[in-house]
Structures are given as structure tokens and as C-alpha cells.
Amino acid sequence: MAISRRAFGVGLLAASAAATGGYIYLRGHPEIAGRMGESRRLFGFAGGEKEGFLANARVRNLLERRFGLVLDARRAGSVEMVRERALLDQKPQFLWPSSSVLVEVARSSGVKISRDQVIFNSPIVLYSWDRIADGLVKAGFAESAGGPRYTVDLLKLLKAIVAGQSWADIGVSDLFGRARVVSTDPNRSNSGFMFAGLVASVLSGDLVMIDTLGRVDGDVATVFRRMGFKPPSSGKLFDDYVTGGVGAQPLIVGYENQLVEWVLQDAERWKRVEANAPAKPVILYPRPTVFSAHPLISINREADDLIDALMNESVLELAWEDHGFRGPLGTIGKARNALLQSRLLDRVDAVLPMPDAPVMLALLDRLAA
Structure with a gap:
């Protein structure tokens, strides 16, 4: 048909x-x-x-x-x-x-x-070692947050670094030279990029704007100049930290999830570190910090x-x-790992927003100069 x-x-x-x-x-x-x-x-x-x-x-x-x-x-x-x-x-x-x-x-x-x-989401944190963290607590730069985790007064620490104070001045007598915190290269890697924005805002007393950047960019440059070599990636810097130990990398910038991931990769290795290592890795949560x-x-x-x-x-x-990546709202997942339970903060409340793109691009140009 x-x-x-x-x-x-x-x-x-x-x-x-x-x-x-x-x-x-x-x-x-x-x-x-x-x-x-x-x-x-x-x-x-x-x-x-x-x-x-x-x-x-x-x-x-x-x-x-x-x-x-x-x-x-x-x-x-x-x-x-x-x-x-x-x-x-x-x-x-x-x-x-x-x-x-x-x-x-x-x-x-x-x-x-x-x-x-x-x-x-993953908050920007500082990685150090238990005995350095304890020294910072005694000198009034940090506080214990219960268990092997700490918070650190970032403004006080940055002012000490800008002033050229020694490790001994900030409570760590067995390290040589001036105090420093090391991040990645801010013109290449995000953790250094975000730390640069955080440092600028903290030193300015509020979220840094294009009209206030000129008041603090010199001090921000001093913090980054004191770092010496800055690795191109967060993974490389964290690897240098865990392999180099206290003397090589006493205080670095990273993401919270990096230690979590490292522990989960090899639980037996972590247990050996906890039991026998002369210095143990610890997280210091800056107050304030920024969420990556x-x-x-x-x-x-x-x-x-x-x-x-x-x-x-x-x-x-x-x-x-x-x-160890938190979800979109910055919350931790349902699963709880006994190896990490006492090392992470459930909530990170002291958080600054990042400066906007024009401010960050101007700051990157200043740090690259």
C-alpha cells in the first residue's frame, strides 16, 4: 500500500x-x-x-x-x-x-x-614538623588544635619573616638562618599563586584591592624573595618536603589534601613514620587561609x-x-580514616576570599620583576 x-x-x-x-x-x-x-x-x-x-x-x-x-x-x-x-x-x-x-x-x-x-575544595595549609610546630606554639606564633594539628597566626609569622627574624627568634633554636616559608612559583603554580594573594591581603589588613596593593607589594616580594628556589609544582614541593626532612624544608605551603593522599597511598609507611621518625609531618592551618x-x-x-x-x-x-579533596562546599566526605582522624579540621572557618583577577595579575607582574 x-x-x-x-x-x-x-x-x-x-x-x-x-x-x-x-x-x-x-x-x-x-x-x-x-x-x-x-x-x-x-x-x-x-x-x-x-x-x-x-x-x-x-x-x-x-x-x-x-x-x-x-x-x-x-x-x-x-x-x-x-x-x-x-x-x-x-x-x-x-x-x-x-x-x-x-x-x-x-x-x-x-x-x-x-x-x-x-x-x-582544599584549604591552603602550611606543612611542617612536630618539633618546629611545638617551637612556634611556645613562641606564641601557633596554637595546638588538639592532636597533631595546629593553627598559626599568619600575620604574626609574616611580619617576623619580613623583619628578617631568625628561626631562633620565632621559637626554633636548632635551625640556621632567617625564618622562611617556601611556596611554589606563583607565576606557574596555583598554590604559590594563592599564597601570594593571601599574603597580600593579610599584610594589608583586609582583602587587597588594586588601590591598596602598592602599600604591601614590597613586603610580599620580600616574603617570596626569602624563599630562595621555588619549585614549579605543588607535587614537587611536597615531595621535597617529605624526602628532605626538617633541615631541607622546615615550613612549606601546600594543599590540605596532599598529606591525606600521601598517607592513603601507603598506610604501612605512615605507621612506620608515626612510630619511628625523628620528626613527624604536621599540618598548620593558617588563620586566615584561602580555599583552593x-x-x-x-x-x-x-x-x-x-x-x-x-x-x-x-x-x-x-x-x-x-x-582527601573536600567537596564543592568545602565539607569533608562521609568516610573517616583512623590514620587521619585527629589531623584534619572538620571545619575551616577563618577564610579570606581571593583578590580579583586584575589585582592578582598586577601582583604576579611585581613578583616576576
């Missing part, structure tokens, strides 16, 4: 509507698309502090099996990936730096952003689904359980 043109047209329109509706539905439910179709490979850059998470077999399997996504995520400094043409000209589909300010820096670099979403938000920047629509996948509760719990 022949089909009329009208009936054929109606059928074609219905099929088109069904296909469009199916596409929209699958875009809203990437976990179903992942199960039904072939995996999609996405290329982008991510900060080194997320390298362990992105290499985690459980994470990779979950992203591919449930969401149909395979990531080719290459390591790059958070500041570099949003500013350097050599990286942006490689046409990444996503960028995953470690500060929300860098979303605006990316826009100022001409990056066409489809979506952006904070996935993880980790925004996923989707540059084209194909990478939009990656945001939805990473915001899935199962993925976020893996990020906490295996790597």
Missing part, C-alpha cells in the same frame, strides 16, 4: 522530534549515554595536585563505564594553563586549574568558556558532560576517600 506524502512527512517529523528529544535526554543523563554508546576521549590540562585522582583506576573506570568518558589529562601548572599560548594553542577541550580566579584569567586570555564549575577551589573549565560543549560526571556523588566520595 502506498504511503501518502502527508503521512510520510508526519512520520519524518515525529522521528526527528524523537531523535532530538532522545539527544536532549541523553545530554541531561550522561550516565545513560555512557552505558549505551562508545566512549568519548577528552583532551585537556589539569593541575599536578589532581594527578593522583586522574590516574586512580577506580575513578577512570567509573568515568568510562558510567559516563562514557576517557580523559587525556596532561599535567600543567594552573597559572600556565590559562595564560600560556603554547598550551592553549594545543586546543584543549577542558582546563582544570586550582583557583576560581583563574577562570577570569582564562577569559582575559581569550579562552571561550562553555561552562565552569567548582568540583573540589578546583573549577573545571569546559572549552567546548563536548566537555560539558565532564562537569556533570565529576559532580556525581560517587566520584566526589572517591575524591575524598582516596585523595
